[in-house]
Amino acid sequence: MKPLHKLLLASILALGMTQTHAEVGVTDTSITLGMSAPFTGPNGLYGMQMREAITAHFDQLNKSGGINGRKLELITIDDGYETDRTLANTKTLIQDKQVFALMGYYGSTPTTEAMNKVFGPAKVPLIGTISGAGTLREPLASNPNSRYMFNIRASYADEAEAIVNQIIALGLKNIAVFYQNDGFGKSGLEGVTNALKRANLAPVAVGTVERNSLDVAKAAEAISKTNPQAVVMVTLYKPTAAFVKAMKQLGQFPMFLTLSPVGGEVLAQELGNDARGIGISQVVPYPWNDTIPIVKDYQRLLDKQKDKFSYYGLEGYITARLVAEALKKAGKDLTREKLVTTLEGMQNFDLGGFKLNYSPNSRQGSRYVELTVVGAGGKVIK
Numbered sequence: 127m128k129p130l131h132k133l134l135l136a137s138i139l140a141l142g143m144t145q146t147h148a149e150v151g152v153t154d155t156s157i158t159l160g161m162s163a164p165f166t167g168p169n170g171l172y173g174m175q176m177r178e179a180i181t182a183h184f185d186q187l188n189k190s191g192g193i194n195g196r197k198l199e200l201i202t203i204d205d206g207y208e209t210d211r212t213l214a215n216t217k218t219l220i221q222d223k224q225v226f227a228l229m230g231y232y233g234s235t236p237t238t239e240a241m242n243k244v245f246g247p248a249k250v251p252l253i254g255t256i257s258g259a260g261t262l263r264e265p266l267a268s269n270p271n272s273r274y275m276f277n278i279r280a281s282y283a284d285e286a287e288a289i290v291n292q293i294i295a296l297g298l299k300n301i302a303v304f305y306q307n308d309g310f311g312k313s314g315l316e317g318v319t320n321a322l323k324r325a326n327l328a329p330v331a332v333g334t335v336e337r338n339s340l341d342v343a344k345a346a347e348a349i350s351k352t353n354p355q356a357v358v359m360v361t362l363y364k365p366t367a368a369f370v371k372a373m374k375q376l377g378q379f380p381m382f383l384t385l386s387p388v389g390g391e392v393l394a395q396e397l398g399n400d401a402r403g404i405g406i407s408q409v410v411p412y413p414w415n416d417t418i419p420i421v422k423d424y425q426r427l428l429d430k431q432k433d434k435f436s437y438y439g440l441e442g443y444i445t446a447r448l449v450a451e452a453l454k455k456a457g458k459d460l461t462r463e464k465l466v467t468t469l470e471g472m473q474n475f476d477l478g479g480f481k482l483n484y485s486p487n488s489r490q491g492s493r494y495v496e497l498t499v500v501g502a503g504g505k506v507i508k
Contacts, residue, residue: 149226149460149461149462150224150225150226150462151224151225151226151227152196152226152460153196154195154196155195156192156197156198156199157192157193157226157453157460158201158224158225158226159198159199159200159201159225159226159227159228159229159449160200160201160202160216160219160220160223160225160227161180161200161202161203161228161229161230162203162205162212162216162219162228162232162236162240163177163202163204163205163230163231163256164204164205164206164232164233165177165202166204166206167207167338168207168338168362168364169206169207169232169338169362170206171389171438172232172387172389172392172438173204175438175442176230176232176256176438176439176441176445177202177230177442178434178439178442179424179428179439179442179443179446180200180229180442180443180445181200182427182428182443183427183443183446183447183450184198184200184446184450193450193454194453194454194458194460195458198450198453200229201219201223201225203215203219205236207232207233207236207338208236208338209233209235209236211236212231212233212236212237212239212240213236213239213240213243213244216228216240216244216245217244220244220245220248226460226462226465227250227251227252227253227462227465228250228251228252228253229252229253229254229445229449230253230254230255230445230446231252231254231255231257232255232256233255233256233257233308233309234257234259234261234262234308234309234310234313235309235310235337237252237255237257237259237275238257238259238261238262238309240252241262241271241272241274241275242271246270246271246272246273246274246275249462249463250274250462251274251275251276251462251465251466251469252274252276253276253278253448253449253469254276254277254278254279254441254444254448254449255275255277255278256387256441257277257279257309257310258277258280258281258282258283258284258285258314258385258387258409259281259282259309259310259313260281260282260283260316261313262275262277262489263277263281263489263490265487266486266487266489272489273489274466275489276448276469276484276489276491277489277490277491277492278441278444278445278448278482278491279409279410279441279491280409280492280493280494280495281317281490281493282310282313282314282316282317282360282385283313283316283320283321284317284409284495285317285385285386285409285495286314286317286318286320286321286358286385287317287321288496288497289318289358289385289405289407289497290318290321290322290325290358291321292383293358293381293383294325294327296381298355298356298381299327299355300330300352300353300354300355300356301318301322301327301330301354301356301358302331302332302333302349302354302356302357302358303315303318303319303329303331303333303357303358303359303360304332304333304334304335304342304345304349304357304358304359304360304361304369305332305333305334305335305359305360305361306334306336306337306360306361306362306365307335307336307337310360311334311337311360311361313360314360314385315360318358318360330352330354331349331351331354332349333345333346333348333349335361335365335369339365340364340365340368342365342368342372343372345369346369346372346373346378347376349373349378350373350376350377350378354378354380355380355381356380356381356382356383357373357380357381357382357383358383358384358385359382359384359385359388360384360385361384361388362387362389363388363389363392363396364396366388366393367393367396367400367401370382370400370401370404371397371400374400381403381405382403382404383404383406383407384404384405384406385407386407386408386409386437389436389437390408390498390500390506391436391504393500394500394505394506395504397504401500402500402501402502402504403499403500404499404500405498405499406497406498406500406506407495407496407497407498408495408498409441409492409495410437410440410441410444410480410494411479411480411494411496412496412498412508413425413435413436413437413439414432414435415508418479418480419478419479420443420444420447420477420478420479420480421440421479423447423478424439424440424443437506444480447477448477448482451472451475451477452465452468452469452472453465455471456468469484470484470485470486471484472484473485480492481494496508
């Protein structure tokens with residue numbers, strides 16, 4: 127009986143050691159990931175387009191055996207683009223749902239707060255968020271929480287510089303800014319102001335709108351008094367549409383330009399014919415371009431249904447591809463720390479026509495920016 131007793135004891139101890147060393151969110155058969163984004167409310171379409179592409183790619187991978195023999199599971203929670211809800215969701219995903227890592231977040235202030243108060247201190251990596259804010263790109267030496275934030279898209283400073291350079295190239299100097307009064311809008315305003323300053327210019331007028339509000343009348347009135355030649359709008363699609371309509375009702379027809387978070391397709395739907403001519407900076411390739419490998423893969427994933435193609439969907443797909451590639455490279459013996467160091471080693475990493483660049487000291491990912499315009503019929507064109 128003694129040998130049997132010892133064998134049983136050894137088995138229990140071995141099982142205990144295995145459970146002790148198992149990484150949170152990882153089993154022999156699955157890896158659980160978490161996502162907080164708006165799925166309802168005025169910005170719900172953004173989150174839904176991202177989630178659709180992410181889950182479609184994960185389903186595709188799971189049908190082929192997953193990553194290193196593990197299926198990918200995604201838990202998503204609606205935050206309505208509200209900071210408090212994003213914080214609560216992040217705590218729920220990490221503490222209650224026990225996810226391995228986070229992905230596909232949305233918004234500058236919500237993500238920054240979550241990084242500094244929740245997932246950064248918990249040392250849980252977040253891969254990809256719809257934000258170009260400088261607060262998510264601080265040097266690791268000055269903010270240790272930045273170590274766990276892996277950005278994919280270019281910064282708002284990158285987008286603002288491309289927009290301002292285009293305006294100046296057209297000989298326009300009377301430039302106003304309309305921005306959302308939160309981390310997104312303030313970061314974009316800073317980017318535009320700095321880009322103008324490099325050209326010895328400054329905004330002739332500045333107007334603002336609160337997040338999730340359509341109260342744009344005061345901003346439109348103040349900006350219209352300066353008769354601007356161009357207005358850079360750092361807002362999401364509903365306040366952007368309201369502002370453009372308000373300006374035109376005041377007899378103002380400047381060149382309107384806006385940053386990528388606006389979502390060109392939904393802005394065109396919201397504004398109809400009034401959207402024509404609006405310039406939009408983009409941080410991922412044109413989703414209807416069938417010559418770029420990663421875009422072709424995205425199109426095939428959606429069965430080439432052009433009505434489903436979108437910039438947010440493509441960015442969600444790029445995020446899912448990066449997550450999958452990093453998990454694969456990290457290997458079977460998966461830990462959060464190993465995922466972080468694996469991502470840090472992905473320098474000049476080509477996903478198929480879209481390159482990402484990380485290092486132990488950089489979380490920028492990409493500086494890709496191109497300008498598009500809303501054409502006839504509401505179609506976004508290059």
